[in-house]
Amino acid sequence: MSYLIIKKEVIIYGFFFLLLISCKKEKQAKFEQTTNYTHVLNTLYKKQLNNCIEVTKKLNKTTEKDSLLYLFKKARIAFKSTEPLMSFFNEATYKNLNRPNLPIVDEDDNAKKVLKPTGFQVLEEEISAEKLNLTEINKHCNNIINTLKLEANNHAIRKLKKHHVLWMIKDSYLRIMALGISGFDSPILQNSLPENKAVINTIQTILVHFKKEFKTESIYTKQLALLENSAKKLINTGFNSFNRYAFIKENINPLVNLINKTTIDWNVSFPFDRKLSNSATSFFNETTFNVHQFSPNYGKVTDSIIKLGEKLFHESKLSKSGKMNCANCHQPKNAFTDGLQFSIANDGSFVKRNSPTLLYSGLQAAQFHDARAASLETQIVGVVENDKEFHNNFEEIINTLTKDSTYVKRFNTAYKKGITSVNIRHAIASYIRTLSKFNSKFDENISSRKNNLTTDEISGFNLFMGKAKCATCHFAPTFNGTVPPSYTESELEVLGIPETIAWKNATINDDLGRYDVFEVDKKKHAFKTPTVRNITNTAPYMHNGVYHNLKEVIKFYNLGGGTGIGINLENQTLPTDKLNLTENEIDQLIAFLGTLSDT
């Protein structure tokens, strides 16, 4: 054992030294607290999480219906307050707490797991039930509390940079618009408006923390004022009567524009771009999305590639017979469809499904009605190799194109490796991705570039986003089923589509859809949610083209889908309740849908 002998003088000097250090440390700590944004946001986040835990604990102890409902709403508000931070910094946790009350089907591996959902939406259904099942309620409360505790004890917010703040806020606006105000995550109580006010309040709090980053004060004050106005609009309004059109036009889009201004004001440079463009100034512009980011990393896209792709799109040499090309079934003049129930195969017979539009098709995470192709590039392989379609292979195609000197020249100009399978598909896909113009009458109006929507058209949009629940599957602004803000997943739904038009005792159409891909029972009759943009020009409707016009389509939904017409699928995911839309409301919906045609 050795001893450390300390001289008296050293002790005294040491003491003062320590005092000095601790003083400095305190000052430094204060400094860090005001400018260490990671710490600031973690503190806010933890506070919000703990608040939600506390309210959920109270809810868990309650047994009486009215108190349950009251505390549930309170817990939901507490949860929604965490939404901007949680959904950005730990999306998995957010999803776990806020998923739809549908079985979670994992087609991914051998085990083929089907898990029961948990979280607030499931709890909402339990608490709204006629007969309360307290065991179930306690179970879900406990799951929620455990998930929140795990999150609170492990800091998800790390290495925060300014660009994260801007991404987070912009994503939050998109989530409010596309998933929040449509009632997507509060299907029963439809308490979405006060809940989204809580989201707005958190964004306000966050912005206030970043006040000193603003060089131009008006950009800061304008945002706060607009957020305050947004919060006001969200209270004291009924779910059905809320004017979502005005809210997006006057609040959301301008807020997006202000984020863009903030980017410039803070002098932020983003390390890379995302699908939702870093420089978007509204959610309804051609520049809202980086369409080419929806592609796997095949390489840069140039104008010459896009033009080459357009040429190939019309090139019949791609088919074995030399008689078929993409434009046969996807006719540019017909909104890139062919107006038929089923497209015509290369032998004159019919193919299995209806030809979907290619407009906005690039803004998806999967292709084909059963989502079996992960990208446009792999979708093209499916068409080329399909016996009833191009009935060809890429080796043949390369041989054929190589004999044409124009193609050789154009490919060699556009691509290092010239004519290859990858490059052929990349060119065509790149062209298809440009078919997302966002220049319809609706886009022009909601982005305040024009002002000529009729009141019926506006009411129709508000119905689409509200009472008619269309937007809970067809998410604004793409109006397809690819989930914002990350756009990495395209949803499939089981609607219960009939074989022929019948309004009772209908027979289910025998196309099993997604089931044929992985043979998972829950996915029988599941099909990808397509866009409704340009819908006035893409009849007939559904994967089997069963409906001729939009009145028939809306009647199907109004009745509660398959269940409403006598088809009782165990796994229907479309809510089975009737929508109770009046004739006038249906007309308004159709009027709105008519404004979604590209010009």
Next chain:
Amino acid sequence: MKKSIKLAALAISALTISCNSDDDLNVIVDNTTQVELKNHSVTPHLLTAHPGYENLKIYSLLSSEDTLPESPNFVYGSMADGCGLLNNSDGTYTLINNIEADYSIARITLDKTFKPVKGEYILNSVATGNTAQCSGSLITPQEHGFGPLYLSGGEWGGNSRNVFATNPFKEAATASTARTLPAMGQWTIENAVPLHKDAYQGKTIVLIGDDSHGEAGGQLVMYKSDTVGDLENGELYALKMVNSNIKDNDLVDGGEFDVEFTQLSETTYDALNTECVSKNVMAFNRVEDIDYRKDGDYREIYFNATGRTAYNDTRTKYGRVYRLTLDENDPLKGKLRVELNGDDLVGKAKTFHSPDNILVTKNYAYIQEDPNGYDDDANKEHDAYLYQYNLNTKELKVVLESAQRTPAAVDGGYASYSDRWGKWELTGMIDISENVGIDGTFLLIQQGHSWKNDAFLNPDGVGAPEDSSNEGSILTVIQGLER
């Protein structure tokens, strides 16, 4: 004097790591081991040895239907997966085992003869928020220069996408609290495998497999800290081809390709994926398990891409095994080659069907399958195989297969003939030769995906039964395999 040396030898925790290296340099193999390898479970092992391996000794140690004397209420739960074995100073053994489908981690005590006698849950589904703990890796002072600590991959279920870190000796009473390692990033985490301390002295490096197949693919990720034992302040990197035009399918024709690990600055799941795409990080179809060769240098890494029917124009469908050789001085540089290609339907790996876990010893790699069920090639329509790959001669052999479609399994009520081939999964293989003092001894786990019994529900005793699984697991020990 002899006794104390024996005890001292045993007291040096010869720690074997799940899907990872054994400690073959410091522990004396004890010739007077008390271990008796035999069947301790009431469940038969349901594995059939293939030709050439008939002399293997295979025993079933523990299954979901067993009762252990010192913990009568303990149930060995569903989808047992990654594991690690420790030698205790009193001559007994501790097995840390992920119980994947019950979202928890169990600790099983085996006596000096290697008979399981006690089980308890040290991390439960409350702690993990119902997140599945998939593969696992044991960190030890001998192997890694710090620890002991057990890492597991949060792969599916609740708050998934994080690496979990658990103290193997924590009190079971604290099973309801979990710790994650956010510095390792948010991924679909299969496993987090720390490299041997001698691979790069003075550093802690952890390789992470991302088990996804989307547009950014599954990435091979590296966490690196210049402080041994630091799991919080290091940096993240991901593997990319130096020539980023090279895709997964371009690797199969042979040859070695230059790779580097490019630094990542994002921390969240989607942002990391987008960053990887923007930096041309290599996209595999589902990187699952990783292990390194126990050759003294420890820089020869093997990993599996399980495969998927997506992006097959550039990535594998049936699965591949890759070899990554890291540079002697710079862990961020290396060379990559395909060792075994399941997409070559006439090549040596033509029977490959979703290789999942991998264990690498000094001379062999042991590959365990989890068949996805693609029924478009006769060579692939078989039950899960355990392969032995000779790293020197490059010969690939099938050691054994899961035998759930045999009379022993069906008559015992464990499975039925109508089960799809390939339904049961092989996983969790670790080399325990050094631990038990018997050369060529391994643990291997079977996930009985069609062996269902409600008695197996909710073994961790918390949460709701319907949030747990009723599938059975079988832990086996195999002796006689080469290292």
